[in-house]
Amino acid sequence: MLDPASSRILKKVYAATSNEELEVAYDEWADDYDAHVTGFGWKSPAVAVGLFGRYVPSREARVLDAGAGTGQIGELLMIMGYGNLMGIDLSAGMLAKAQKTGAYGELRQMLLGEHLDFPDNHFAACLSVGVFTAGHAPAAGFDELVRVVAPGGFIVFSLRDVVYLDDGFKAKFDALAAEGHWERVEKTPAYAALPYEDPEIKHNVFVFRVLT
Numbered sequence: 636m637l638d639p640a641s642s643r644i645l646k647k648v649y650a651a652t653s654n655e656e657l658e659v660a661y662d663e664w665a666d667d668y669d670a671h672v673t674g675f676g677w678k679s680p681a682v683a684v685g686l687f688g689r690y691v692p693s694r695e696a697r698v699l700d701a702g703a704g705t706g707q708i709g710e711l712l713m714i715m716g717y718g719n720l721m722g723i724d725l726s727a728g729m730l731a732k733a734q735k736t737g738a739y740g741e742l743r744q745m746l747l748g749e750h751l752d753f754p755d756n757h758f759a760a761c762l763s764v765g766v767f768t769a770g771h772a773p774a775a776g777f778d779e780l781v782r783v784v785a786p787g788g789f790i791v792f793s794l795r796d797v798v799y800l801d802d803g804f805k806a807k808f809d810a811l812a813a814e815g816h817w818e819r820v821e822k823t824p825a826y827a828a829l830p831y832e833d834p835e836i837k838h839n840v841f842v843f844r845v846l847t
C-alpha cells in the first residue's frame with residue numbers, strides 16, 4: 636500500500652507555481668524521493684537509459700544529466716560504465732543526494748529554461764528524465780540543450796503525453812526541426828510512468844539527434 640506522505644509531497648511538487656516553490660518542494664522531498672518513486676513504480680529512468688545505450692556507445696562521452704535529481708540516471712549510467720557525467724538541477728537538496736552516488740564528475744545548480752553556463756557543443760549527449768513536465772522545465776529549455784550538445788550528439792528525454800501536446804512542446808520540437816537544429820530518431824509508445832501511483836500518467840521517451 637502506498638505511503639500517504641509520498642502522494643502528499645508529489646501533489647506539493649505539482650502544485651508549485653514558481654521555481655522557488657518547486658525548489659522548496661524538491662528540497663523537502665530529497666531524502667525520501669528514491670523510496671517514494673520506487674514505490675510509484677517509476678519507469679522512465681530505465682526506459683531512457685536503455686535507449687541512451689542504443690545511441691551513445693562511448694563510455695567516455697561527456698554527458699549532461701539535465702534535472703539530475705537524486706542521481707538515479709547517473710547511478711544507472713555509472714553501472715553501465717559511463718564515466719564522464721555532469722549533473723544540473725534546480726534543487727540543492729536533490730543535488731546533495733546525487734553527490735552521494737559518486738556517479739558525477741560535477742554537479743551544479745542550474746535552471747533549465749534559462750541560459751546554461753556551458754560553452755556551445757560542450758556535451759556529446761544529454762539525458763533528461765521527469766524534468767520537462769507540467770510546472771517544471773519549460774519547452775524553451777530545449778533551445779539551450781541543442782546549443783550545448785554537439786552536432787551528431789543525442790538528447791534523450793521523457794515527457795508526459797498530454798504535456799507534449801498542450802504545453803508547447805510539440806510546437807517547440809517542430810520549430811527546432813524546421814530550423815535544422817535537430818531531428819527525431821525515436822519516440823517510444825506511451826507507457827504508465829508511475830503505475831502504482833496513477834496509471835493514467837503516460838510518458839513517452841524521445842530521442843533527438845542534434846544537427847547544428
Ligand SMILES: C[S@@+](CC[C@H](N)C(=O)[O-])C[C@H]1O[C@@H](n2cnc3c(N)ncnc32)[C@H](O)[C@@H]1O
Pocket residue numbers: 657658661680701702703704705706707708723724725726729745746747748763764765766770771772773
Ligand atoms: C521528477 S524529478 C526527476 C529526477 C531524476 N531525473 C529522476 O529521473 O529521478 C524532477 C527533477 O527536475 C528538477 N527540476 C524541475 N524543474 C527544473 C528546472 N527548470 N531546471 C532544472 N531542474 C529542474 C527538480 O528539482 C527535480 O530534481
